[in-house]
Amino acid sequence: MARVFVIANQKGGVGKTSVAVNLCASLAHYGRRSLLVDLDPQGNATTGSGVDKSTCEKTVYGVLLGEYGLPQAIRGCEGGYDIVPSNRELAGAEVEMIGIERREYRLRDALGEARDYEFVVIDCPPALNMLTVNGFTAADAVIIPMQCEYYALEGLSDLVGTLRKVKQNLNPRIEIEALVRTMYDPRSTLTVQVSDELKRHYGAKVFDTVIPRNIRIAEAPSFGKPVLLHDPASKGALAHLQFARELLARNGVEVAEAA
Numbered sequence: 001m002a003r004v005f006v007i008a009n010q011k012g013g014v015g016k017t018s019v020a021v022n023l024c025a026s027l028a029h030y031g032r033r034s035l036l037v038d039l040d041p042q043g044n045a046t047t048g049s050g051v052d053k054s055t056c057e058k059t060v061y062g063v064l065l066g067e068y069g070l071p072q073a074i075r076g077c078e079g080g081y082d083i084v085p086s087n088r089e090l091a092g093a094e095v096e097m098i099g100i101e102r103r104e105y106r107l108r109d110a111l112g113e114a115r116d117y118e119f120v121v122i123d124c125p126p127a128l129n130m131l132t133v134n135g136f137t138a139a140d141a142v143i144i145p146m147q148c149e150y151y152a153l154e155g156l157s158d159l160v161g162t163l164r165k166v167k168q169n170l171n172p173r174i175e176i177e178a179l180v181r182t183m184y185d186p187r188s189t190l191t192v193q194v195s196d197e198l199k200r201h202y203g204a205k206v207f208d209t210v211i212p213r214n215i216r217i218a219e220a221p222s223f224g225k226p227v228l229l230h231d232p233a234s235k236g237a238l239a240h241l242q243f244a245r246e247l248l249a250r251n252g253v254e255v256a257e258a259a
Contacts, residue, residue, distance in 0.1 A: 004111060021036065025081060034081045040090075040125040141174065156179075176205050180243060183211065
């Protein structure tokens with residue numbers, strides 16, 4: 001059975017989709033079969049993986065509404081992983097799911113068909129809605145990307161409160177797997193202070209790996225590629241490989257150092 005990670009943060013612009021795409025590419029680099037589920041109507045994880053969302057006839061939208069099974073919507077990516085794509089059609093899913101039985105569990109039920117994968121990574125929208133709730137309900141663990149700034153701490157406490165309610169009412173197995181510091185600039189005093197505050201409150205949940213502020217990471221989506229393919233030698237690519245390696249190690253999977 002695949003281990004399912006949901007990438008979530010109610011605050012936008014923290015590098016959430018970048019972490020999702022590059023985590024899958026890095027897992028593939030280490031020979032792990034991974035599936036990326038784009039649960040955001042913006043479809044940024046889809047385009048960032050080199051898939052033209054406008055040509056996708058089968059997407060996560062149809063999967064959630066039960067129009068077809070998960071395998072029918074899966075597309076292969078150049079990065080070596082697979083994706084269930086998304087597009088603007090998904091924006092209407094929340095309204096359409098209101099009258100559906102077990103609407104919070106639609107994604108979890110669909111992922112029962114993801115038996116060929118070791119890892120599933122779900123990219124959620126930056127909002128607490130029915131799509132995000134489906135992501136939380138389907139997941140074993142949450143990866144929270146965040147910038148080291150003041151408002152991020154406030155948003156994190158709200159997210160932790162939401163996860164507590166999900167754990168109590170919908171998914172008792174869900175846990176926080178990782179807090180990953182993104183767009184990290186060690187020259188900033190505030191960045192270092194907030195980072196220290198995170199470690200003080202969340203301890204080992206804060207991963208040692210940080211994702212630096214890096215132009216190659218920012219450029220990669222415009223080429224429809226993970227940064228690992230766009231510029232494998234960049235600091236951004238190496239940081240994402242290190243993050244995946246740390247994540248695998250914490251899940252009992254040892255891998256060789258990146259080349």
